[in-house]
Amino acid sequence: MKVVICEKQIAARRIAGILSNGKFKTKREGKVPYYTFVQDGEEWIVVGLKGHILDLDYPEELNRWRNTSLKKLVWAEPNRKVINRAISKLLEKLAEKNPDVVIATDFDREGELIGLETVELMKKKGKLKSVKRARFSAITRRDILDAFSNLTELDHNLARSAEARRIIDLMWGATLTRFISLAAERYGKDFLSIGRVQSPTLAILVEREKEIRKFVPKPYWIIIARLQKGKKKFLAIHAEEKFFDEKKATDVFEKSRNATEAEVKSVEEKIEKRIPPHPFDTTSFLSSVTSILKIPAPKAMEIAEYLYMHGWISYPRTDNTVYPKNLQIREILKMLISSPLSEKALIAKDNLRNYPVRGKKETTDHPPIHPVGIPDFEKLTQEQRGVYELIVSRFLATLMKDAILKSKKIEIEINGEIFVARGKEILEPAWLLVYPSREKFSEIPEMEEGDRLRIISIEKIRKETEPPKRLSQGSLIHEMERLGLGTKSTRHEIIKKLYDRKYIVGKYPVPTGSAFAVIDAIKNYDISKPDMTSQLEKEMDMIAEGRKNWEEVVRKSREILDKVLDSLMRDKERIGSSIREAIERQNVVGKCPSCGGDMVIRISKNGKRFLGCSRYPSCKLTYPLPQKGVIIATDKKCKKCGAPIIMVGRREICPNCG
DNA sequence: GCAAGGTC
Numbered sequence: 001m002k003v004v005i006c007e008k009q010i011a012a013r014r015i016a017g018i019l020s021n022g023k024f025k026t027k028r029e030g031k032v033p034y035y036t037f038v039q040d041g042e043e044w045i046v047v048g049l050k051g052h053i054l055d056l057d058y059p060e061e062l063n064r065w066r067n068t069s070l071k072k073l074v075w076a077e078p079n080r081k082v083i084n085r086a087i088s089k090l091l092e093k094l095a096e097k098n099p100d101v102v103i104a105t106d107f108d109r110e111g112e113l114i115g116l117e118t119v120e121l122m123k124k125k126g127k128l129k130s131v132k133r134a135r136f137s138a139i140t141r142r143d144i145l146d147a148f149s150n151l152t153e154l155d156h157n158l159a160r161s162a163e164a165r166r167i168i169d170l171m172w173g174a175t176l177t178r179f180i181s182l183a184a185e186r187y188g189k190d191f192l193s194i195g196r197v198q199s200p201t202l203a204i205l206v207e208r209e210k211e212i213r214k215f216v217p218k219p220y221w222i223i224i225a226r227l228q229k230g231k232k233k234f235l236a237i238h239a240e241e242k243f244f245d246e247k248k249a250t251d252v253f254e255k256s257r258n259a260t261e262a263e264v265k266s267v268e269e270k271i272e273k274r275i276p277p278h279p280f281d282t283t284s285f286l287s288s289v290t291s292i293l294k295i296p297a298p299k300a301m302e303i304a305e306y307l308y309m310h311g312w313i314s315y316p317r318t319d320n321t322v323y324p325k326n327l328q329i330r331e332i333l334k335m336l337i338s339s340p341l342s343e344k345a346l347i348a349k350d351n352l353r354n355y356p357v358r359g360k361k362e363t364t365d366h367p368p369i370h371p372v373g374i375p376d377f378e379k380l381t382q383e384q385r386g387v388y389e390l391i392v393s394r395f396l397a398t399l400m401k402d403a404i405l406k407s408k409k410i411e412i413e414i415n416g417e418i419f420v421a422r423g424k425e426i427l428e429p430a431w432l433l434v435y436p437s438r439e440k441f442s443e444i445p446e447m448e449e450g451d452r453l454r455i456i457s458i459e460k461i462r463k464e465t466e467p468p469k470r471l472s473q474g475s476l477i478h479e480m481e482r483l484g485l486g487t488k489s490t491r492h493e494i495i496k497k498l499y500d501r502k503y504i505v506g507k508y509p510v511p512t513g514s515a516f517a518v519i520d521a522i523k524n525y526d527i528s529k530p531d532m533t534s535q536l537e538k539e540m541d542m543i544a545e546g547r548k549n550w551e552e553v554v555r556k557s558r559e560i561l562d563k564v565l566d567s568l569m570r571d572k573e574r575i576g577s578s579i580r581e582a583i584e585r586q587n588v589v590g591k592c593p594s595c596g597g598d599m600v601i602r603i604s605k606n607g608k609r610f611l612g613c614s615r616y617p618s619c620k621l622t623y624p625l626p627q628k629g630v631i632i633a634t635d636k637k638c639k640k641c642g643a644p645i646i647m648v649g650r651r652e653i654c655p656n657c658g
Numbered sequence: 659g660c661a662a663g664g665t666c
Contacts, residue, residue: 051664173661
C-alpha cells in the first residue's frame with residue numbers, strides 16, 4: 001500500500017486526481033476525508049493534513065505563571081503534542097498497514113517539518129516499509145508526475161531548521177510574555193505579550209506615533225488665482241507653491257491682486273501611460289482591500305478564506321505576482337462574461353493587452369489570487385461580495401491595455417508673477433474603467449501661449465505643514481514584508497494579535513499607552529528589532545545546508561535569552577510600574593478645569609463615550625465626545641474654556657467648544 | 659491565559 005501525505009485538502013484532492021487520472025474515490029475516516037485508487041494492483045491512499053499536526057507546549061507543571069521560575073522556563077524542554085486527534089488517528093491506522101509513504105507537502109521549510117512530524121508520528125504505530133519525498137513547486141500534471149517518478153529523501157536538515165525556529169520562538173515568546181505580564185501584574189485575558197514578529201511590528205507603529213506627536217506644524221501660505229478662459233473656470237497656484245515667509249507672501253499677493261489680466265506664458269503638454277496594477281499576491285490584496293473597501297486586514301483574510309473554500313477564488317496565501325503560463329486566462333474571462341459582473345468583463349475583453357501585467361515577485365507554488373468560480377451573489381454578505389468583486393476587477397485590470405493620459409502644465413503671468421495651472425485628462429481610460437485608482441484627474445481648458453485670461457480672484461491662504469501619516473493596516477503589512485517580518489499567512493494574524501492585546505486601537509492602528517511602555521522596556525534588546533528575524537533566517541539557512549547543528553543554534557539562543565532575562569529582572573520593578581502607570585493614564589486626557597481632578601474617558605449607560613471628572617460625584621463636570629475615532633491626550637488646554645484639548649484621529653479639538 | 663508557523 002502507498003500512502004501520500006499532503007499539507008492541505010485541496011492539494012490532496014488535486015494530486016489524487018493527477019495520479020489516478022481522475023479515477024479516485026473519496027472516503028472518510030470519521031470526519032477526515034482521504035482519496036483512494038488502485039494502480040498496477042496496488043492500493044494508493046492520499047491524505048490531506050491541515051498544516052502542522054504537532055505543536056510544542058511546556059509540561060503541565062510549568063503552566064502556572066505565578067509559581068514558575070522564568071529561569072526554569074528558559075531551560076525547559078517543550079513537549080510535542082498532537083493538534084488534531086482525528087487526523088492523527090487516521091495516520092496511525094494507516095501506519096499499522098506498513099505502507100510505503102510518500103511525503104508530498106509544500107516544498108518549503110515548514111512543509112519539510114510537517115512531513116517529518118508525520119513520519120515520526122506514524123513510526124510510533126507501525127513499521128513503515130519506506131519513506132520517500134516528492135518535491136514539486138506547482139500542482140500541475142507535469143510537475144506532479146515528474147516528482148513522483150523522481151522521488152527523493154526527506155531533508156532532515158531543512159526540517160530541523162524549522163524545528164529550531166519553532167523552539168526559539170516559543171522560549172523567547174513564552175518567557176518574555178510571562179515576564180512582562182507578571183511585571184505589570186496583568187493576568188488572565190489581560191496579559192501582555194512579546195514575540196519575535198509582533199514586537200518589532202509594534203515598535204514600527206510606536207516609532208511613527210512618536211514622530212506624529214512630536215511634530216510641530218509650521219504655517220505657510222499659498223497664493224492661488226481663480227481664472228477663466230471662455231466659459232471655463234480653473235485654478236492656478238503661484239510658482240513658489242509654499243511661502244514660509246508671510247511678508248513675502250503678502251508682497252506677492254498685493255502685487256498680483258491689482259492685476260486686471262493674466263497672460264499664458266507657456267504650455268507644456270505630455271502624453272503619459274498608466275500601466276495596470278500587477279496581479280494580486282497576499283500583501284497587495286490585503287493592502288487594496290483595507291484601503292479601497294476599508295475592511296480590516298484580518299477580516300479581509302477571513303473572507304478570502306471563505307471565498308476560496310467555496311471554490312470562487314484561487315488559494316489566497318501566495319507571494320506570486322506573475323500568472324503561470326498554463327493559467328487559462330481566456331476561460332476565466334469567458335466565465336466572467338456570463339456572470340453578474342459581465343459588464344466589467346466585456347469592457348476588459350474589448351481592451352486586452354498582449355500579455356497580462358507581471359509583478360516583480362514570481363514564485364511557482366501558487367498562482368496570484370484570481371477568480372476561479374462564480375458565487376451566488378444573493379447569498380454573499382455585502383463585504384464578501386465587495387472582496388470578490390475587487391478580486392475580479394483586479395484580475396480584469398491586469399489583462400487590459402495601458403491607460404493614456406494627457407498632462408498639462410501652463411505657466412501664467414500675473415503682473416510679473418508666475419502662476420502654474422496643472423491638469424490631467426484621461427484620453428484612453430482602459431483599465432481605469434474597471435479598477436479604482438488613487439490618482440486624481442482634473443481637466444483644464446485648452447490654452448495657447450499669449451492667451452489672455454480673466455482673473456476672477458486672487459487669494460492668499462494660510463496652511464500648516466502636516467505630521468507624517470499613520471500607517472494603514474495595508475501599509476503596515478507592506479512594511480512587515482519589506483523587513484522580513486512574518487509570512488504571507490501570518491502577517492494579518494500578527495496585527496490581530498496586537499489589537500487583542502489592546503496594544504493598538506482604531507482602524508488606522510494607533511498604539512496605546514501600554515504599547516509605548518512595553519516597547520520602551522525592551523527597546524535595547526534584539527526581540528524588538530527586525531534583526532532578530534534576519535539573524536534567525538541566516539542560521540536556519542546554515543542548518544539547512546548542514547553547516548550548523550540545530551541543537552547548537554537553540555542552545556546559543558537560550559544562553560542569550562538567559563542573559564536578557566537577567567537584565568530585565570534587574571529592572572522588573574521600574575518596568576512594571578511604568579506599564580501600570582501607562583495603562584492607568586490611558587483614559588486620562590487632562591485636568592478638570594473646575595476642580596483640578598483628572599478628566600477621564602468614560603462610557604455612559606447607553607454605551608456612548610464622554611469625558612467626566614475623576615472626582616465624580618463631588619465634581620459633576622462632563623463634556624461630550626465624538627463617538628468615532630481614536631482619542632489621544634495632548635498637554636494643551638483650550639484658551640477659551642480651559643477644557644483639555646484632545647486629538648481625535650489627527651485633529652485637535654476642544655470637547656467643549658469644538 | 660504564552661510565540662509563530664502551517665491550515666479550515
